[in-house]
Amino acid sequence: MIRRGLALLGALAAFVVGRVLRIRRAHAVRAMRRAGVEDPEATVTAMYRNLGRGLAELLALPPELPLEIVNEATLSAALAPGRGAVLCVAHTGNWDYVACAAAARRPLTVVTKHLSVGVLDRVWQRIRTRRGVRLVAAGSAARAAQRALARGECVAMMIDQAPERTRGTTVAPFLNAPARVDLAPALLALRAGAPLVTVFPRRRADGRHQAVVGVVHTPPPRARSASERAPLHAQPARARSASEGAPLHTQPARARSASEGAPLHAQPARARSASEGAPLHTQPARARREWAVRTLHDVTAELDAFVRANPDQWLWMHRRWKDAPDPAAPLGATPADAT
Template sequence: MGQGAYLLFGALILAPVAVFAVQASGRRETDATATGARLPFLFRAAKYAGAVLGSLVGGLLRVRRRHVEDSLSRSGLDPQQAGAMYRRLGRGVFELLWLSLPGKRALRDVVLIDPELLPWLDSPRGLVVATAHTGNWDLTACAAASLLSARERRLTVVTKHFSHGWLDRTWQGLRRKYGVDLISAGSVWGEARRSLPRGNVVAMMIDQAPERSRGSAPGRFMGQPCVLDLGPCLVAGRLGVPLIAVFAARDADGRQVLRLAGCASPPKPGEPLRAWAEATAQTLNDWLEVQVRRDPADWLWMHRRWKPLPGAAPQRRMQRAVSDGSAEISA
């Protein structure tokens, strides 16, 4: 159970929380933050509703709590950070429920874009973005899609699906409402070839363990061996488009900030694509590790990031795929 579980619980208690928040605010839509910026009141109220939800799921029900604490400990971090992670994840669910209310929200009020990121969004060759489950990644994706739409460009996100049909339709529909184009992992290469030459953006997650040996390689993350997903690197390298790492984070006022973590250097002349992709994938994960260590509670520790590839001899199969060149793009 991941964020889908939070949505299930959040949906049950959204109505009374929303009513209480509106009554407490005197039916005001916005309230001032410490910096003077005005944020929607219900957006800020998500902090308190999310704390209750996070305590329920992470404390009382202990959904993957042992896994989260063990992962923090193995990474050399305080396992007590688990509680804050569950509260922030609960907060993010209520922010998405606020986002799903009738009409469209003005996301520029709740999501800030790193000025260094803006020139990359205008790349005429298109752009591949490596990102991760930090901050409120779905909210920031909606904000990025809205920004790109104003530039007459599109954001395509590689996504997975919830097992609950109605929940999956709600989640996917929310992102489409704000202009996010969604594709499955098997459609990455075809969509990239169509979309990137038009100057569009393709975003892919790098912080989940790949399910297949193709398009993957051994690496390290948070000081532990892991399997790296080469998908973003192979797409960018084969099509000759820029590759950057962008991660969301929450600032002191509760807003989300999309930050440029780094820009990957293109392959050198004559450099094998596979070797470049493996080295670059490790660099992307190193950049992510810097952010996770800076604010451990802001990353989704519930994923089994360090699990091996399926099967009895995953490393042997993976190395064989590398040596015979059969590796394909896999998101």
Template sequence: MSAPAPSPESPPLPPLPPARLVQVQGQRPSPVVGWLANRLMDGVCALPASWRDGLARFVGRLAFTLGIRLRVALENLTHAYPDMSDAERRKIALGAYITMARVVLESIDTKEHVETWWEAEDIKGEAWEALKANIAKGQGALLVTAHFGNWERAGKMLLRRGIPLNALVRPLKGALNMRIVDNRIAAGAGLIYPRGAIAEANEAVRLGETVLMLLDQSLPAKAAAFVPFFGRPASTTPAMAVVAKRTGAPVFVVMGIRDESGQKLRLEVEGPILPPEDLGKQDALTAHTAAVTAVLEKYVRRYPDQWLWLHRRWKVQPPSEGQAALKS
């Protein structure tokens, strides 16, 4: 459901203040390993754009050929597209490998000219204007995305357009991952970690900021809401719905979508996606999570090779009725 569009002449958002939540959690490599790894990554980033993309396609095809997590990807695709031929599913899987390789190479780059080269067009639409208007009034919002297109660049596109953004993330380790974390902070993003995440998200919304969450990873059953995703129950965090209920903040889906060449990105925004009415608390949280997940599924169906099929999205299933009765 989209809100009415504000006036197209709405003024630009003011410059962003420095991010508040810049504490880094994770494990960095030793100084020597970190220095060597970063010099290697600097060398890759210095390559011409067409060479970098060629390298990403090579790495993606190599991982696909070697069969790294290929069984997982094909099993997921078989469940999602049972009527599709094996050749068609393998083509989508190959695209997903190339997408992942592109995300990694693009996310370690620190050069601003690469980021502007990436943007296919400006962001348009009623939902985008509604989000900007919400921020301009000093009211926070919740943003939802998936491991799709390039979620790292999508966040940076929002930041460059004046949207104060805090990303819900996990502690990482290793030189490559920590470089991506440092790039997030350099772009102006705040970082919210799992411990105390709900309280931090509530505070960010209260201060008129946004919180960006990825809603396409499975959780242990006891912490999850089970909602349909490609016709199967998918274990999903209810954190977005919980914060939305507590704060009244609107929820928008933001997706960074590659063009046909795979080398440019555009951002699409949908929302606000409102919580259902006249339901009990737990049912309302699950229904709101399901409504947002349905929008994510729409984009994955539209661009299936841009989603991370390598992840075991359905590995956690709801307990059977018999198991639930024994626990109660």
């Protein structure tokens, strides 16, 4: 009964937004036609209906939030060692319902933007935080997200919005047009040594909710030398002096060179290798960037396939292709300072 009432309320909201106000309806129809979606007019009406229904559900969340996780074994395997994961999600199905339902099962941090209307933003944020969703603002989320991953939690990041910058992005094909894609989810996974997993919300025909788990993308292993992996006590005895283990300033003067104790950047150039100064868990910049670009291309292709299979469940109202390069430009170009 409640589900039926929410569906009717959603249909009313869809009529007002999509038929009366026609908010970005023409934009959505054009994007659907370019992507080859059958009957764009009917599909965009269904999209507005799903959006209205989702809003009604969010405002009337029940105490228990049923959620079916499709391919749950895949996600469980990625999280088995007790580590966290970066979840690449999108505005599909009822994404906020799924976030609240997921947070009831496992700690979840969501990287979020703020709505331009203050009162609406406060209501939206409050609904999610009361359901256990931890929110961090996009643009200043790096440290909080890394701490959450270190605690073995999941961090969800949207991948279907146009970035507000060109740095740290790549260009990938999406629904028959080039789109700029943010590399932040892959770079976060690299820094934390955490798997990156696609999870797309979907509404079933009966109105119930699913979280569809896709591919697990594992970042390259930590680049460490054999001597760095071995503990000091396991190194050959001849490599250790009596003063080893003592703070540098307490060792005999003859055991210290002129440059010892100085910051690394102040030491002679010949004493530094190309990889010094980089965190041990990261690969050289080129390899790191290549993995991030390749992964986000794959993730975007996954979302492309999901949207084509469920065209009424994605938010086509987004200006997803704004600031995208000319369609004739080569896809996959990445700024030199992407990382």
